[in-house]
Amino acid sequence: MPDTPQDLALYIHWPFCLSKCPYCDFNAHPASLMDGDIFAPALRRELASEAARTGRRRLTSIFFGGGTPSLMRPAAIGALIDDAARFHDIAPDIEITLEVNPTHLELGRLAGFRLAGVNRVSIGVQSLDDAALRVLGRHHSAATAIRVIRAARRLFPSVSFDLIYTRPGQDRRKWHYELTAALAIQPDHISLYQLTIEPQTVFEGLHRRGRIDLPEDDVATALYTDTEALCAGAGLRPYEVSNYARPGHESRHNIAYWRYADYSGIGPGAHGRLDLNGRLHATRRHRAPEIWFRQVGRLGNGMGGEDILDDTETGPEAILMGLRMHQGIDLARFRARTGRALESYVDTRILAQCLADGYLVMDTNTLRATPEGLLRLNAVIDRLLDQG
């Protein structure tokens, strides 16, 4: 688990998908825009220039995210993993995750991804209901998704998949049925996201025109509570707002973000937080693939901007990320990372109120949200950081 300043988590972004899903606001563009065989070597170039800046670190995780990184050839993934292993010291228990879309293409490529060095897959199932999959604009059926998960379970030491719930028309009975079917597949890890209507998506337009009705807040809360109970029954423990795992299968890479550890992000739109000579750098790559690609051709990196964060910025970020985890924020670690005690960032009367209301608990070592607090985490954090 990334814990010491020299540990590094590496994120690699592949910004292309077969088509854009109507709910999605990730940095994802039609795959027809760019030849992947030309694009992948640019990622290798940027990885090399980033490693020259960070210096040799102990690499605890690599995460290929997107977009749809499973559109990459296994050989291209293998080349990036091999490069990372030359530039860094690979932790013996390194986690190497690939986000996989569950289509026939991936079914044929899973063994190649495993041979390339991937040891964990995160599969974007989204739903096990074919009608819902059509509404979500997906290219796969529930049956194909289940085939991909089963094949992945035979090949990879750790398998996760994503579902989106609180979808239009979903009630407790329907979600109970769908989640029970998902848990019967016995994933090691599952990410369960409540549908959010993101700006500038097709769903936003439909929602504005009244063509999408989301479940009411009380139904959404009930679905969340039911989710925890059903996952617990299947041996999957919640460890973050939307993530559940069998013990030992928590995502190390995502935990590095939530614990505000060092991570490096390459590829279009990727963000990083890096301690360079004792100062925390926030890096962001150009979002548009063609601009990023041209700049990598000229300079070896697609950096769009970089700031050195001061303690007024690091503290709130670390609180925002850390309270998402059930284990909460390690107060000693927080002070080491930001240079200040957590109490110095919050209005202590509001902190005392949140503790008295039962939304937060604090002892000498940690501050964490209670189950009640997790249900309204954004509001709690806004109040704590005086953004409400």
Ligand SMILES: C[S@@+](CC[C@H](N)C(=O)[O-])C[C@H]1O[C@@H](n2cnc3c(N)ncnc32)[C@H](O)[C@@H]1O
């Ligand atoms: C980077 S995305 C997609 C990964 C992969 N391309 C796929 O679609 O399977 C990671 C996850 O975010 C979730 N997601 C994306 N947009 C969302 C939204 N508007 N509301 C809730 N979850 C969303 C989906 O579950 C998705 O699998």
Ligand code: SF4
């Ligand atoms: S949900 Fe996945 S496949 Fe769909 S547009 Fe977003 S990143 Fe691409």
